[in-house]
Amino acid sequence: METQDQLNYKRIASAIDYIKGNFKGQPSLDEIAEHVHLSPFHFQRLFTEWAGTSPKKFLQYISVAHAKRMLMENRSTLFETAYETGLSGTSRLHDLFVNIEGMTPAEYKHGGKNLSVNYSFAESPFGNLIVASTAKGICYMAFEDNEVQALENLILRFPNAFFVRKLDLIQQNALFIFQNDWTKIAEIKLHLKGTDFQLKVWEALMKIPMGQVSTYGTIAKQVEHPNASRAVGTAIGSNPVAFLIPCHRVIQSTGLFGGYMWGNTRKTAIIGWESARTSHLLP
Structure with a gap:
């Protein structure tokens, strides 16, 4: 029902x-x-x-013209200046409070062996999702209506881990973001399985302010691989944490929104939703 x-x-x-x-x-x-x-x-x-x-x-x-304007605004150093001077406490820059902690080589190699993973299902403004965590932080979040399929996808990422269906505090703090409650953002950590390059790309994504967008080429420059737009796209496409790692904020340089792992319509909805909530903060 x-x-x-x-x-x-x-x-x-x-x-x-x-x-x-x-x-x-x-x-x-x-x-x-x-x-x-x-x-x-x-x-x-x-x-x-x-x-x-x-x-x-x-x-x-959600028009191309608006997307192009956002891209132009994102070329300025306003965001970086605000961050460096400690002004990142506004909701517009909330993502930078989310910290990444990569898994150890042993955890990465053995598919989560000896790793305990809690998971639960929740509702969001953009549909149902599954969220999972280890003792160190959020390790997976994905939009999925079918709970059986959602769990299977999670297990595929950590085939040797031990799974418990449990909503813990780490997950709760992350889910507050959908209620426009940024007060717990400082307490969110991500415990991710990825290569060094993937971790750098995912970290760069979290520097895109809410209500703004970037391009694959821009992200490539930020991770100091200016000619690796395609590799950046692959890393973005393998993002294991929906919304918190905002891969939805990366669009084509033409202003077209492009693809999204969890559906193009959902990507459009999220971009429009975030723009609406930050429109009073835009220049």
């Missing part, structure tokens, strides 16, 4: 798909509402509750 939140997200996702597919025609509120089988009044209210802005404004946030 679907919860109301699950049903609402499906309606929002369907509306986003319709908006993207009919963007050039600038669909009206009535047209979008009809597509998701709601009255214009109820659709406007539902969409505003979920996205924090009107469908019309959201349409602007």
Whole structure:
């Protein structure tokens, strides 16, 4: 049985798909509402509750023109200056409180042997997800409606680990982010299995402020491999922690959003949702 939140997200996702597919025609509120089988009044209210802005404004946030503007803004040193001078306590820069701790070579080599992994399932504004943690931090987070498939995917990453279905404090602190509660961000650590290059790329992703986007080429330069855009794309595509490591904030240099491991519609939804919540902070 679907919860109301699950049903609402499906309606929002369907509306986003319709908006993207009919963007050039600038669909009206009535047209979008009809597509998701709601009255214009109820659709406007539902969409505003979920996205924090009107469908019309959201349409602007997911347009190529807006994405290009965000890319231009991200070329300035404003973000780096704010970070270096200790101004990273705002919600816009919250990701930098998330720290990465790579697994030891032995843990990496043996697929999590002797590693105890707690996991649980939760709801988010973008659908159901599975979140898993070790004693050191979050090791996996993924959007997945099917709990059986979600667990199988987790086990594939750590085939020799010991798994317990348990919601622990580490997971709870991470999940607060979906409630716009950044107070626990400083307590979040990630315990990741990856190569040195992957860890560098994932760390670079966490320096993209909420409500902003970057490109594969920019990330390649930041990890000091300016000609490795393709390798960067592969590392981004292997990101094991959805949302906390914000691979959704990397788009094509043309302004097109591009692919996403957990679905292009979800990526569009997240980018628009974050833009809506940080629009008052943008220059």
